[in-house]
Amino acid sequence: LVDLGAENDTTLKSSLDIVVENVVAGGTEMVESAQKATTQMAEQAGERSIKSSDRLRTVFSAPNKASEDIKFGEPINETKPDFRTKLIAKKWFEAKFSDKPTASDRRIFKDDEKVARRPDKYARKWRKLAHKVKTSSDDSDNEETLEETQAVVGPTPEIDRRQKFFIGKDYSNAYEKDFEALENYAEDYIDRKLVPRMPWHDEALVVFGQAARDVARHFIQRWNIHKCEKHLKNDYYPFLLPKSYDDEEDLTVKNWKKFLEGEPFQVDTQCVRSVGPWSAGTKTIESSIHNAYVQMIDAAKHFIYIENQFFITIAQDPSVRNQLGDTLFRRIERAHNLHEKFRIYIVLPLLPGFDSINAVQAVLFYIMRSITKGDGSLFKRLEKAGISPENYISIFGMRTHEILMGHLVTEIIYVHSKLMIIDDRMAICGSANINDRSLLGQRDSEFCMIINDREEEYGRFNGQQVRVGKFCSSWRRKLFATVLFLRMLLGIQFENPNNIDITDPVSDEFYTYFRNVARKNTLIYEEVFASMPTDHVRKFDQVAGYNDAPKMKDTDPKQAQRKLRDIQGLVVEYPLYFLDDEDYLPSIKTPEGKNFRLIINDGFNYIF
Structure with a gap:
């Protein structure tokens, strides 16, 4: 989240410091990137643009009324001066200067009521005051307008390589800005003193022996087909030939201790793919990843744990063809009819990760229609069948927080994994997202590995002792410990008082405990940061009111820091009803909108 090495100021700024700093910056406060993305979505839908002066005013004042459904405070009276802001600035000024204020100092506050009422019009006076306080200089009579501090973005200093972990383009935030000038990989492209990094969560595998040979042969097949199509006469791109092996002894890896902390597990593996004529030169389309997911979900006896970047799978939908959502529904329905104790945990990014707001809206539209929105969604189908979804399935996200240059900041942890673990005995991991693009075979080329444990140990499901796989169970326990008890980036071990x-x-x-931890963390983040996305915002016209609400991180940073100490792990609730009352498909005038066709389904009509 923060990667500045020794440059970072971890001393928390006071609320008064934050007011003056915001003034110097032209009223722009430090907010999380998802909040900015949501604001842009609302503005595209017709909401007013949130000006910097509005942000400055609302740091210490009640927000505008958002709607009749959600009340964040009394409306601001534009004709009444904001005496709290004025008083705070005065007290802060007096605390900084023990000497009697000069005539120039007094002149700054001569028209204080007008200044408080119209901070945008009197921005120069505010900035002069803030500059004097900040620099403790006596040149406040200088009538020149102070220039706003500009972000300096350039090559990462060589010395920082010993202090920072994410160098150059590795320090990124997809909601803020897409990658650019990749040839200059060592240069920063966002200001790491102003913009927190968006942390990523990913899972991967290391395989040996015959499984590794199969992975290599898939790579060779993909390489050679593109050599034929694009670089046939280019000798710098040679054809690759697979190596032959006389026996299994040639596949044995004896130096695993050089790159693994623990001894490898003995497992059975199967490579599965999404490939077709264009990507692998096959005569038919292969969708064995999709088949594997469907068969593994159907075979699950106790629980399913899924981490994925997307969740786009809608039953009986003309535009979504994969069957994962329908298979999950049928498995839950079977558990309900047989009175089985069955759980599904799904972890997703809280918001799709694109710098294009149209792309965010398009993907979010399909994700919410897969989960809760419309009759074809998983939750609505379960409810229609008389099944309470929360008894069987829960969906979560991940979030973290830090101090960046004296400010409390938070960001979504972007879940990029493509993983499913079944009953602590089977797993599938690779490159395939849960959407048609990855699963149907004729589009993106994808590769996954199915794992079946050979080695067993005793585990416990619903209080009963069972045999589980050593590898899959250890993997799942590590993930649960990270989500519930560990701060991954800080390495702080949380207590487990309830054992x-x-x-x-x-x-x-455990299922209730997991959900309760996610709920508690969500409430704390919303109270401290007014974090986005949130179920508190179900309409676009509620976005400005929610964003403008005074945030504890600004009004009382010390109390906010104490609140954040109660955060446990990384898990938060997924906002199932975020913008639930809105149709947020992008306009047909946009490139993303042009890809959508008429959909009359689930009780919603989308006509372009």
Whole structure:
């Protein structure tokens, strides 16, 4: 989230410092990137643009009324001066200067009521005051307008390579800005003192032996087909030939201790793919990843754990063809009819990660129609069948926080994994997202590995002792411990006062505990940061009111920091009803909107 090495100021600024700093910056406060993205979505839908002066005013004042459904405070009276802001600035000024204020100092506040009422019009006076306080200089009579501090973005200093972990383009935030000038990979392209990095969460595998040979042969097949199509006469791109092996001894890896912390597990593996004529030169389309997901979900007996970048799978939908959502529904329905204790945990990014707002809206539209929005969604189908979704399935996101240059900041942890673990015995991991683009075979080329444990140990499901796989169970326990008890980036071990057994993901005790931790963390983040996305915002016209609400991180940073100490792990609730009352498909005039066709389904009509 923060990667400045020794340059970072970890001393928390006071609320008064924040007011003056915002003034110097032209009223722009430090907010999370998802909040900016949501604001842009609302503005495209017709909401007013939130001016910098509005942000300055609302740091210490009540917000505008958002709607009749959600009230964040009394409306601001534009004709009444904001005496709190004025008083705070005066007290802060007096605390900084023990000497009697000069005539120039007094002149700055001569028209204080007008200044407080119209900070945009009197911005120069505010900035002069802030500059004097900040620099403790006596040149406040200088009538020149102070220039706003500009972000300096350039090559990362060589010395920082010993202090920083993410160098140059590795320090990124997809909601802020897409990658650019990749040939200059060592140069920063966003200001790391102003913009927090968006952390990523990913899972991957290391395989040996015959499995590694199969991975290599897939790569060779992909390489050679593109050599034929694009670089046939270019000798710098040679054809690759697979190596032959006389026996299994040639596949044995004896130096694994050089790059693994623990001894490898003994497992059975199967490579599965999404490929076709264009990507691998095959005569038919292969969608074995899709088949594997469907078969594994159907075979699950106790629980399913999924991490994925997307979740786009809608039953009986003309534009979405993969069957994962329908298979999940049928598995839950079977558990309900047989009175089985069955759990599904799904972890997704809280917001699709694109710098294009139209792309965010398009992907979010399909994700919400897959989960809750419309009769074809998983939750609505379960409810129609008389099944309470929360008894069987819960969806989560991940979030973290830090101090950046004296400010409390938070960002979404972008879940980029493509992983599913079944019953602590089977797993599938690779490059395939849960959407048609990855699963159907004729579009993106994807590769995954299915894992079946050979080695077993005792585990516990719903309080009963069972045999589980050593590898899959250890992987799932590591993930649960990270999500619930560890701060991944800080390495802080949280206490487990209730002695919850994370080896049993099926029991009511653990399932309720997991959901409660996510709920508590979500409430704290919303109270401290007014974090986005949130179920508090169901309409575009509620976005400005929610964003403008006074945030504890600004009004009382010390109390906010104390609140954040109660955050446990990284898990938060997924906002299932964020913008639920809106149709947020991008306009047909946009490139993203042109890709959509008429959809009359689920009780919603989308006509372009």
